[in-house]
Amino acid sequence: MRMALIIALVMLASILPASVMLMQPPSDTQRATSEEQPLPKIAPAPGFRLTSQDGAQISLANLRGKVVAVTFIFTRCSDTCPVLTSMMSLVQDRLGPDFGSKIVFASITVDPEHDTPEMLKLYAQMYGADVAGWSFLTGPPPIVQDLTRRYGVFASQTANGGIDHSFLTSIVDRRGILRVQYLGVRFDPEEFRRDLLSLLRER
Amino acid sequence: MTQMAQSRRRFLAALTAAGGAGLFGATSSIGQEAPPETATVRLSKIAGTCIAPQYLAEEFLRLEGFADVQYVMSDAGIGQSRALARGEVDFSLNFAAPLVIPIDAGEAISIIAGVHSGCFELFGNERIRSIADLKGSTVGVQGLGGSPHVFLAAMAANVGLDPVKDINWVTSPSVAPKELFAQGKIDAFLGFPPEPQELRARKIGRVIVNSSIDRPWSRYFCCMLAGNKDFIRKHPVATKRVLRAILRATNLCASEPTRVAQRMVDGGFTPQYDYALQALKEISYAKWREFDPEDTIRFYALRLREVGMIKSSPNKIIADAADWRFFNELKRELKG
Numbered sequence: 295m296r297m298a299l300i301i302a303l304v305m306l307a308s309i310l311p312a313s314v315m316l317m318q319p320p321s322d323t324q325r326a327t328s329e330e331q332p333l334p335k336i337a338p339a340p341g342f343r344l345t346s347q348d349g350a351q352i353s354l355a356n357l358r359g360k361v362v363a364v365t366f367i368f369t370r371c372s373d374t375c376p377v378l379t380s381m382m383s384l385v386q387d388r389l390g391p392d393f394g395s396k397i398v399f400a401s402i403t404v405d406p407e408h409d410t411p412e413m414l415k416l417y418a419q420m421y422g423a424d425v426a427g428w429s430f431l432t433g434p435p436p437i438v439q440d441l442t443r444r445y446g447v448f449a450s451q452t453a454n455g456g457i458d459h460s461f462l463t464s465i466v467d468r469r470g471i472l473r474v475q476y477l478g479v480r481f482d483p484e485e486f487r488r489d490l491l492s493l494l495r496e497r
Numbered sequence: 498m499t500q501m502a503q504s505r506r507r508f509l510a511a512l513t514a515a516g517g518a519g520l521f522g523a524t525s526s527i528g529q530e531a532p533p534e535t536a537t538v539r540l541s542k543i544a545g546t547c548i549a550p551q552y553l554a555e556e557f558l559r560l561e562g563f564a565d566v567q568y569v570m571s572d573a574g575i576g577q578s579r580a581l582a583r584g585e586v587d588f589s590l591n592f593a594a595p596l597v598i599p600i601d602a603g604e605a606i607s608i609i610a611g612v613h614s615g616c617f618e619l620f621g622n623e624r625i626r627s628i629a630d631l632k633g634s635t636v637g638v639q640g641l642g643g644s645p646h647v648f649l650a651a652m653a654a655n656v657g658l659d660p661v662k663d664i665n666w667v668t669s670p671s672v673a674p675k676e677l678f679a680q681g682k683i684d685a686f687l688g689f690p691p692e693p694q695e696l697r698a699r700k701i702g703r704v705i706v707n708s709s710i711d712r713p714w715s716r717y718f719c720c721m722l723a724g725n726k727d728f729i730r731k732h733p734v735a736t737k738r739v740l741r742a743i744l745r746a747t748n749l750c751a752s753e754p755t756r757v758a759q760r761m762v763d764g765g766f767t768p769q770y771d772y773a774l775q776a777l778k779e780i781s782y783a784k785w786r787e788f789d790p791e792d793t794i795r796f797y798a799l800r801l802r803e804v805g806m807i808k809s810s811p812n813k814i815i816a817d818a819a820d821w822r823f824f825n826e827l828k829r830e831l832k833g
Contacts, residue, residue, distance in 0.1 A: 334829045335532040376641035446745075448556050462751065463833075477748040479711075485832065 333473040333489060339364070339466040340444035344402065344431035352400070352429045357486040358470055358477065361493045363486075365463040366447045368405035369417040370456070378461060378479040379421045385487050386424055394427030397490050402431045402453045405450035405457045406438045446475065467493045514757050518707040525567035527738075536564040538803035541571035541580055541589040542766070546690045547616035547780055548590040548720055552766045553757055556743035575599065576722070581607050588726045590720040592616065594647040594797045596703030601798075601807035602817040605726040610740055610824040611718030611790035612747055614781045615709025617648060618693035620678060620702040621685040624685050628656045628706065632663045633686040634684035641666065645674070645687040651704065651800035655713070660804050678702060690780070698772070705784045709779055719780075729820065744785065744827055751783035758799030780825075786828055791815055 306365070322421065339362075343353035354362065365382065367375040386393050403409035409417075414430035432438065442449045442459075449459035463476040463486075474489055538558060540551050558566045570578045574595040580586050582604035590612055600606055625634060630652055638646040650660035653655060658664065667674075667683050674686040679701050688696060708714035722743055729736045750757050754777035762770045798811035807814070 324798050331829070334826065356677075443560060446557075446560055448560060462745075475831055477745060477831055478752045480752065482833035489589070489832075494762070 295478055306446060320479055333465070333492065336474075337474040338455060338473075339464065339470055339472040340441060341470075342402070342431070342433075342437075342441050344433040344438070344441075345411055347411050347418050349411050350429075354400075354466065354470060357398060357400075359468050360395075361381075361397045361490050362466040363397070363463060363490065364445065364466060365399070365401050365451065366404050366442055366445070366459060366461070367401050368403050368459070369409050369413050369458050370405065371395040374461065374479050376421075378463070379417075379423075381479070381483050381486075382463075383421045383423060385483050385490075386428060388483075389490065392491070392494065393423060395468055396494055397427065399423075399428040401428070402438065404438065404442055404447070404459045406435045407433045410479065465489055465493065467496065475494075501770065504695045512582045529584055531734050533562045534732040535735050536562065537567065538563045538565070538588065538735065538739055539567040539569050539586045541577050541586045541591075542568040543571055543573040545573055545616075546672050546761060546767045546776050547613070547759060549757055549773070549777060550612060550743050550782070551588075552761055552764060553746040553749060554742045555764075556740075557745045558739065561738035561742050563738070568762070572643075574647065575642045580604060581723055581725050584727065585723050586725070588722060588724045588743075590722055590743070592644045592719055593650065593721050593793050594651055594801060595642075596721060596723050596818075597645050597794065597798050597801055597808055597814055598642075598647065600814055601801075601809045602697050606647060606699045606723050607726045607729050607820045608702075608721050608723045608790070608794065608818050609729070609736065609820050609822075610722040610744070610785070610827075611788055611793055611811060612720050612722055612782075612785055613750075614702050614719050614788065615715055617645075617687050617708045617714075618704050619649070619652065619685060619687050619706040620693070621705045622642060622678075622681070622702055622706065625685050625703075625705055628630060628652050629658065630705075631671060631685060632658055634664045635667050635682075636684040637667045637669065637683040639674060640668055640670060646691065647801070647806065650804050650806060654800050654804040656743075669701070673726035680813055691767060691769055694772035694775040695769070696770075696781075703725075710783055713796070715781075716788070717796050718785075718788055718790055721790060721793065726818075733823075737826065741827055741831065744831055747782050747785055748833065750777055750780075754778050765827040783806050790821065790824065791819060794819060 339354060343351060343387045346352045364379060367379060382399055389397055409432050411432060414432060418425055418430050445462060445464055447460055447462050449457060452458055461479050464472055465474050467473050476486060504810055569586045571577045571586065575598060576591045577591045578596050578599045582599055596608055635734045636649060653660040653664060653765040661805055669677060675688060675692045677683045678686045708719060722740060724736060758770050758774035758777055761767050761773050765772045778814060794815055798807065798814045801807045
C-alpha cells in the first residue's frame with residue numbers, strides 16, 4: 295500500500311513537468327533545429343530477439359521499417375524507472391496514430407529472472423502502455439545481460455537481489471541504425487518526440 | 498512491484514564487484530561501433546573532487562571496451578598537464594588555465610571537451626570584499642604555477658591588477674593554504690572542492706567569488722578533458738569512447754549526486770561524503786552542452802597572456818591544441 299502510494303507520487307511528480315513540456319508548442323528554434331540537423335548515424339543497433347509481455351517473440355529485425363525507442367527498466371524499480379516509463383507513456387499518447395504503426399517502443403527488463411511476461415504485462419497495464427506499439431521484453435539472463443551491455447547500459451544485481459542500473463534510451467531508425475541516445479530519465483520529452491518523428495521524414 | 502532493494506551501499510558494492518569480476522570485458526561496444534584500438538586507458542587521480550566524472554567513469558569505460566582502467570596519482574594543475582604531455586596518463590580532467598600554460602610551451606596536449614563549470618571559490622578575510630582588494634594582500638598558494646595561483650593570477654588580471662607586483666604570494670609546500678587561512682596567517686586563498694565546502698561548514702572567512710555563480714567565471718568551463726596528443730592521434734576510436742564515458746559519468750553526477758558521492762568515498766577518492774555531496778550539488782555538471790569550449794580557452798589564454806604567463810595568442814593555442822571532433826559528435830549522439 296505504502297509502495298503503491300510512493301509510486302503514484304513519483305509518477306505524478308514526473309508527469310507534471312513532462313506534461314507541461316508536451317503541451318507547449320515547439321518554438322521556431324526548436325523546430326528549425328530538428329528540421330535542419332538530421333540525427334547522426336552512430337552505428338547499426340544491437341539486434342535482439344526477446345519475449346514480450348504476451349509471450350510473443352519480438353526481434354529488432356522484425357521491427358525494421360519502424361522507428362524504435364529502446365529502453366531498459368525493471369518492474370521492481372521504484373525510484374527512477376517509473377519516471378522514465380511515465381514519460382514514455384506521455385510521449386506515446388502525444389504521437390497519435392503514428393504510434394504503433396510507424397513508431398514503437400521496446401522496454402527491456404534488466405531483471406529477467408524476476409520479470410516474467412506476466413509481470414511485464416502487469417507493469418504495462420500500470421503505466422497505460424498501448425501494447426500495440428509498446429513491447430515489454432524479457433529473455434534468458436545471459437542474453438539480456440549481453441544486450442544491455444551492447445547498448446551501453448550498466449546493470450548489476452545487488453547483494454540482496456535488487457538491481458542497480460544506468461539509464462540510456464536509444465532511438466533506432468527504420469533501417470536499424472542507432473541514431474541518438476538519451477541519458478538519464480529527465481530529458482525533454484518533446485525533444486524525444488521530435489527526434490522520433492524526424493526519422494519518419496527521412497527517406 | 499513491492500520491494501526495491503537499492504541502497505547506496507549495495508549499489509556501490511555491486512558496482513565494484515561488477516568491475517572486479519570483469520563483467521564488462523573488452524568485447525563491449527555501443528551498437529556495432531569499432532572497438533577501441535587499445536584496452537588500456539590511464540587517467541589521473543588528484544586530491545580535488547570536482548573531477549568526480551573522471552573517478553566515476555571506470556564502469557562506463559569498461560562498457561566502452563576498456564578492460565584495464567588505471568588511475569595514476571598526479572599533482573594537480575600544471576602537474577596533471579605535464580603528466581599528460583609525458584604520456585604518464587592518457588586523459589585527465591583539468592582546469593583550463595593550467596592546460597593552456599604547457600600548451601603554450603609546446604607540450605603535446607590536446608583539449609577535447611569542456612565538462613563542467615564552477616569548481617573554485619575565492620575566500621577572503623574581513624578586509625577582502627572584492628578581487629580588487631587583493632592588491633597589497635597576502636594570498637596563499639601551495640606553489641607558484643599550480644591551479645590556484647594560475648587561476649588567481651587570471652582573476653587579478655581581469656580586474657586590472659598585476660598579479661606579480663600587486664599580490665604578496667605566500668607559498669608553503671608543507672602547510673595547506675586553507676589551514677594558513679584558517680589560522681589567520683594569510684588574507685585570501687582560492688579553494689577547490691572539497692576545501693570551500695569544508696571552510697563554509699567551519700564558518701571560516703567569506704566567499705568573495707563563487708565560480709559557479711559569479712560572472713564571468715560561471716560562464717566558462719572550469720574543468721576540460723585533455724589527452725596526450727599522440728594517444729589521441731593513434732587511438733581515435735578509444736578517444737571518443739573515453740569522452741563518452743566521461744560525459745555519461747558527468748550526467749550521473751548531475752542526476753544522482755548522493756550515489757556518486759558515496760562511490761567516491763568507497764573508491765578512496767575522498768574521505769568526506771558530506772563535502773563531496775555538497776560539491777556535486779553545487780558544481781554545474783549538467784551544463785556541458787551549454788558552453789563553447791573554445792570560448793573558455795580564448796578567455797583564459799587572454800587573461801594569462803595579459804599577465805605574461807603565456808606568449809601565444811588564444812588563436813594559436815586553439816589551433817595547436819583544441820580538437821573538438823569527438824565532443825561535437827557526442828553532443829549530437831548523447832542527449833538528455
